[in-house]
Amino acid sequence: MPEAPAPSWFADLAETIALEAAALAARHRAAGVEVADRKSSIVDVVTPADREVEELVRRRIAEARPDDGFHGEESGSGAGSSGYTWVVDPIDGTVNFLYGSEAYGVSIGVVRGAPDPATWEPVAGVVVVPATGTVFRAAAGAGATRDGVPLHVSAPPTLAETLVATGFGYTADRRREQVAVLAGFIGEVRDIRRGGAASLDCCAVGAGTVDAYYERGINPWDMAAGAVVAAEAGAVVRIWEAGGIRSFLFAAPSIADALESLVRGAERDVLGD
Structure with a gap:
C-alpha cells in the first residue's frame, strides 16, 4: 500500500482547489446573487453560487483523490475507502455573501475518519476569503499561516x-x-x-x-x-x-x-x- 501523503500535501491541494473555488464565488458575487432555496428557516438561504462552487470543489477532489470521502453542506456525504474525508463549506457566510459583505469564505478541511468533530483527526485546512484573496492555511504539525505569514493566538491575561x-x-x-x-x-x-x-x-x-x-x-x-x-x-x-x-x-x-x-x-x- 502506498504511503499516505503528508498533511502539507493535503494543504497544498486544498489551497489550489479553494483558490479556484473562491474565484468562482467572487464572479457570482460580482454578477449579482439571488436566493435559490431555503433550508431550516426563511433566513437560512442557499444560492446558486453555493451549489455551483461545491460542485466544482467536489469534482476537483474526486479528480485528485478518488478514494477519499466527502462531506459538504450542499451535496451531502460520499463514503471513501482511503480513511480521509474532505469536509467542505463552499460559501461559509452565505447571508453575508447575499448582502455584499466581504465576510464570507470558501472552507475546505481534510480529516482522518468520519466527519465528526468529536472523533476525527484533523489533517489540513484552508479558508480563502474571495473578496480580499486572503488565504488561511494549516496542516497538522506544521503550524498555521495567513498569506504565508505564521499565525499565533493571543494571550489575554484575564x-x-x-x-x-x-x-x-x-x-x-x-x-x-x-x-x-x-x-x-x-x-x-x-x-x-x-x-x-x-x-x-x-x-x-x-x-x-x-x-x-x-x-x-x-x-x-x-x-x-x-x-x-x-x-x-x-x-x-x-x-x-x-x-x-x-x-x-x-x-x-x-x-x-x-x-x-x-x-x-x-x-x-x-x-x-
Missing part, C-alpha cells in the same frame, strides 16, 4: 480582557436560547463580536484578532478547516454537549479553562442541564 466571537442559529428558538446564554457571560468579558462566518471566526482566533470563539450548534463543514487553523496557531479546542446540541469553544490557552467554565455555567442557567 476574562475581563477577552474579546469573544460568537454566532447564532437560523431558527428563532435557537437564537433566543443563544442570546440568553450570551447574556449570562457578556458582562464578564471585554466584548462580543458577531461576524457571521464560523470558518472566519476560527481563523480570527488563530490570528489573534479575537481571543476566543464560542458557538452552540455549528456543523462540521462550518469549522473543519478553521479549527485546524486555530489549533495549529496555538488555540485550545473544546467540544461538549449542552441541551442535546454540541457547543464549540476555540480559545487562547491563557483563558480557555476560565472561559469554558463561565460559558458552561451560563448554558446551565438557560438550558437547565
Whole structure:
C-alpha cells in the first residue's frame, strides 16, 4: 500500500482547489446573487453560487483523490475507502455573501475518519476569503499561516480582557436560547463580536484578532478547516454537549479553562442541564 501523503500535501491541494473555488464565488458575487432555496428557516438561504462552487470543489477532489470521502453542506456525504474525508463549506457566510459583505469564505478541511468533530483527526485546512484573496492555511504539525505569514493566538491575561466571537442559529428558538446564554457571560468579558462566518471566526482566533470563539450548534463543514487553523496557531479546542446540541469553544490557552467554565455555567442557567 502506498504511503499516505503528508498533511502539507493535503494543504497544498486544498489551497489550489479553494483558490479556484473562491474565484468562482467572487464572479457570482460580482454578477449579482439571488436566493435559490431555503433550508431550516426563511433566513437560512442557499444560492446558486453555493451549489455551483461545491460542485466544482467536489469534482476537483474526486479528480485528485478518488478514494477519499466527502462531506459538504450542499451535496451531502460520499463514503471513501482511503480513511480521509474532505469536509467542505463552499460559501461559509452565505447571508453575508447575499448582502455584499466581504465576510464570507470558501472552507475546505481534510480529516482522518468520519466527519465528526468529536472523533476525527484533523489533517489540513484552508479558508480563502474571495473578496480580499486572503488565504488561511494549516496542516497538522506544521503550524498555521495567513498569506504565508505564521499565525499565533493571543494571550489575554484575564476574562475581563477577552474579546469573544460568537454566532447564532437560523431558527428563532435557537437564537433566543443563544442570546440568553450570551447574556449570562457578556458582562464578564471585554466584548462580543458577531461576524457571521464560523470558518472566519476560527481563523480570527488563530490570528489573534479575537481571543476566543464560542458557538452552540455549528456543523462540521462550518469549522473543519478553521479549527485546524486555530489549533495549529496555538488555540485550545473544546467540544461538549449542552441541551442535546454540541457547543464549540476555540480559545487562547491563557483563558480557555476560565472561559469554558463561565460559558458552561451560563448554558446551565438557560438550558437547565
